[in-house]
Amino acid sequence: MSIAEPGFASSPFFEQLASGLENEDLKKKAIAGVKAVIVITLKNKEGKEKSWVLDLKKEGSGYKADGAAPKGDVQLLLADADFVKLAEGKANGQKLFMNGKLKVKGNLMKATAIESVFKTLDSRPKL
Structure with missing residues (x-):
């Protein structure tokens, strides 16, 4: 199933995360570092909303949610473009939050773990 x-x-980025979680060592590292279910709800330029779920509590999986966003330990709400900047390391999650571009529902401490997840699961070669 495509993510x-x-x-x-x-x-x-979600495809990269999902493929990174197929590696058992990376999956264990991500679960150990986060221990939460993170729901990421994005809004694109057209105003369409979509949610993705990163189960980094038990399953160590990432998938696209059908319909309404499911309940997780933390939900991140932001624009698609801001998420791309965050995933590329070009934006700081704390600054996005302080500027009102990133909204967090649930456990704020778990929300801070998302940046480390991208670093852990980044399958691109390190230069």
Whole structure:
């Protein structure tokens, strides 16, 4: 099942996360570091909303949610473009939050773990 969503620039990052979680060592590291279910709800340029779920509590999986966002330990709400910047390391989650571009529902401490997840599961070669 594809985790990509047409019209969302962030889709490749979710595919990268999902493929990274197929590696058992990376999966264990991500679960140990986060211990939470993170729901990421994004809004694209057209105003369409979509949610993705990163189960980094038990399953060590990432998938696209059908319909309404499911309940998790923490939910991040932001624009698709801001998520892309965050995933690329070009934006700071704390600054996005302080500027009102990132909204967090649930455990704020678990929300801070998302940046380390991207670093852990980044399958791109390190230069």
